[in-house]
Amino acid sequence: MTTKFQTAASESGLGKSNSLLARLGRDIRKNYGAYLLILPAILYYTIFCYKPMYGIIIAFKDFSPGKGIFGSPWVGLKHFEAFFSSYYFWRLLKNTLSISLTSIVFGFPAPIIFALLLNEIRNMKFKRVVQTVTYMPHFISLVVICSLIKLFTAEDGIITSLLSVVGFEPVTMLSKSRYFVPLYVISGIWQEVGWGSIIYLSALTAIDPGLYEAATIDGATRWQQTLHVTLPGITSTIIIMLILRMGSVMSVGYEKIILLYNEGIFETADVISTFVYRKGLQQFQWSYSTAVGLFNSVINFAIVFAVNQISRRVSEVSLW
Amino acid sequence: MVAGKGNFHMSKIKTTPGYRIFTILNTIFMLLMIVITAYPLYYCVAASFSNPTQLTLNAGKLLLWPVEPYTMSAYQKVFSHSLFLSGWTNTLFVLVIGTVINMVMTILTAYTLSRRGLMLNTPITVFIVITMYFSGGLVPGYLNIKSLGLIDSLWSLILPGAISTYNMIIMKTAFASVPDSLVESAQLDGAKHITILTQILVPLSVPTIAVLILYYGVGHWNAWFAASIYLQTNSKFPLQLVMRNILNSANVNVNEMMGDVGVEDQARYVELIKYALIVVSTVPILILYPFLQRYFVKGVMIGAIKG
Numbered sequence: 001m002t003t004k005f006q007t008a009a010s011e012s013g014l015g016k017s018n019s020l021l022a023r024l025g026r027d028i029r030k031n032y033g034a035y036l037l038i039l040p041a042i043l044y045y046t047i048f049c050y051k052p053m054y055g056i057i058i059a060f061k062d063f064s065p066g067k068g069i070f071g072s073p074w075v076g077l078k079h080f081e082a083f084f085s086s087y088y089f090w091r092l093l094k095n096t097l098s099i100s101l102t103s104i105v106f107g108f109p110a111p112i113i114f115a116l117l118l119n120e121i122r123n124m125k126f127k128r129v130v131q132t133v134t135y136m137p138h139f140i141s142l143v144v145i146c147s148l149i150k151l152f153t154a155e156d157g158i159i160t161s162l163l164s165v166v167g168f169e170p171v172t173m174l175s176k177s178r179y180f181v182p183l184y185v186i187s188g189i190w191q192e193v194g195w196g197s198i199i200y201l202s203a204l205t206a207i208d209p210g211l212y213e214a215a216t217i218d219g220a221t222r223w224q225q226t227l228h229v230t231l232p233g234i235t236s237t238i239i240i241m242l243i244l245r246m247g248s249v250m251s252v253g254y255e256k257i258i259l260l261y262n263e264g265i266f267e268t269a270d271v272i273s274t275f276v277y278r279k280g281l282q283q284f285q286w287s288y289s290t291a292v293g294l295f296n297s298v299i300n301f302a303i304v305f306a307v308n309q310i311s312r313r314v315s316e317v318s319l320w
Numbered sequence: 321m322v323a324g325k326g327n328f329h330m331s332k333i334k335t336t337p338g339y340r341i342f343t344i345l346n347t348i349f350m351l352l353m354i355v356i357t358a359y360p361l362y363y364c365v366a367a368s369f370s371n372p373t374q375l376t377l378n379a380g381k382l383l384l385w386p387v388e389p390y391t392m393s394a395y396q397k398v399f400s401h402s403l404f405l406s407g408w409t410n411t412l413f414v415l416v417i418g419t420v421i422n423m424v425m426t427i428l429t430a431y432t433l434s435r436r437g438l439m440l441n442t443p444i445t446v447f448i449v450i451t452m453y454f455s456g457g458l459v460p461g462y463l464n465i466k467s468l469g470l471i472d473s474l475w476s477l478i479l480p481g482a483i484s485t486y487n488m489i490i491m492k493t494a495f496a497s498v499p500d501s502l503v504e505s506a507q508l509d510g511a512k513h514i515t516i517l518t519q520i521l522v523p524l525s526v527p528t529i530a531v532l533i534l535y536y537g538v539g540h541w542n543a544w545f546a547a548s549i550y551l552q553t554n555s556k557f558p559l560q561l562v563m564r565n566i567l568n569s570a571n572v573n574v575n576e577m578m579g580d581v582g583v584e585d586q587a588r589y590v591e592l593i594k595y596a597l598i599v600v601s602t603v604p605i606l607i608l609y610p611f612l613q614r615y616f617v618k619g620v621m622i623g624a625i626k627g
Contacts (some may be wrong), residue, residue: 027440048464053460054460117350134357139605143544147567194357293458294457
């Protein structure tokens with residue numbers, strides 16, 4: 001009855017029933033079937049995403065499991081101050097940035113170059129074999145990848161032995177802090193260069209063949225074609241991928257590092273996220289590690305936001 | 321027509337000697353890429369069948385073939401390891417149940433968000449997308465799982481990641497691209513939401529659904545970290561965590577794996593067992609992979625269009 005009345009009223013343009021609440025009520029009654037289907041997701045996000053966000057307040061408390069999140073006493077910024085003034089702060093920041101920036105500097109161009117080179121392979125069968133093989137490591141679990149790295153770079157490992165032929169000292173590479181970042185970055189490229197090239201290969205196929213034809217008629221060499229036709233053709237893809245990548249500059253994943261590092265090389269291998277993991281889940285400094293994690297996410301978000309603003313202004317490409 | 325243009329383009333190129341040299345170098349480079357990618361995995365296979373004593377003597381040498389005399393003993397030890405078998409069972413449980421829950425949740429959510437004219441869709445979308453940028457973080461997430469009583473339960477590996485927002489958006493894009501006319505005519509016939517979803521949208525989105533099943537499935541197969549923090553009982557560990565624990569230790573929990581092998585042989589066997597373990601846990605994915613490759617690649621494209 002009410003529904004009918006309201007519908008009639010709104011059709012006749014009477015103001016009152018067009019209030020937001022009334023429209024919402026009608027919307028829910030009309031579409032309750034659709035809303036029912038999304039209810040599990042709303043429950044999921046509430047319980048598994050928003051409830052932990054509420055848990056962040058323990059960064060400003062002295063949390064103990066006995067008292068619970070609510071009952072633990074407030075301590076203000078104590079944990080943040082402790083972190084900023086700790087010996088580890090600068091080391092963690094330096095390691096996080098150096099691992100992340102080295103990964104970007106070497107890891108970002110690698111799939112682009114690989115895609116450009118692969119694009120020049122004219123034998124389709126061979127090209128497909130190369131693709132199939134180089135995409136493969138993407139699907140191998142980190143546990144296996146990191147075990148391979150450890151086995152191969154051990155003192156008598158195969159990589160160490162090959163390198164000792166050209167004059168490297170045969171040592172367990174992961175026991176030396178100076179080798180950690182190179183190993184981390186190179187193994188990352190090994191695993192992802194093929195898979196990362198897919199996106200660029202698809203951008204390359206979208207380039208109009210007529211452009212190459214025109215360039216050839218104008219007497220452009222192959223190299224000039226690459227510079228003036230191919231690269232501009234995939235520039236927008238490169239920019240989007242770079243934005244996405246830059247956004248994660250402060251979030252070096254802990255999984256691979258935890259699998260690779262050891263106490264002897266914390267000097268270069270320990271990053272903010274692994275520090276949070278050790279302090280929080282191994283040494284049970286709940287509040288302190290939550291504070292460190294929160295600091296990291298705030299910086300992360302600020303970077304994502306800044307990168308997005310810059311790219312919107314410079315290239316009119318943005319995430320939101 | 322296009323092919324004709326291509327030929328024209330190619331015949332022009334082949335005339336310059338510089339490009340011919342480049343092509344040769346490029347081909348060599350690609351061959352090298354194949355070797356660099358495939359050899360480490362092949363090495364594991366060869367090493368795992370080798371004689372442990374001989375393998376130690378040959379440490380650091382490139383293996384083209386297992387070192388004789390061949391042995392299957394590493395595999396026997398891996399397969400007779402009790403945690404290895406329970407690891408497989410746990411992984412299969414999480415993989416199957418987890419992926420089913422992932423897909424149901426993803427499809428239902430994507431359905432509602434892909435419908436037009438729902439007033440609450442924008443607020444719900446904001447509610448969901450915020451979680452892509454903010455999260456409680458490691459410790460609050462752990463405390464949450466603890467307060468839900470999921471510690472040491474396999475559900476702690478399934479429920480916290482029940483939806484990947486990214487995958488859900490891919491699914492939503494696929495549903496939204498189904499022509500309105502199909503849905504509208506069904507609505508005129510009085511079809512309910514669940515009917516429209518299961519009879520029209522899902523059948524028309526099979527490729528995307530296949531891609532997402534693979535993504536979720538591979539994710540479950542490879543996951544180990546959540547298990548390492550939430551699970552306590554060894555017999556509940558998924559395969560990847562069992563592997564990590566064995567692979568991480570310098571001398572494998574010797575008693576369990578070695579049984580009757582003498583002390584001196586134990587050290588030699590450790591490496592062999594590690595290689596066998598890597599082979600056994602990686603081969604299933606590598607066998608399936610070539611058949612599924614095109615779906616995976618399609619997934620990258622779908623994601624890219626969305627992005």
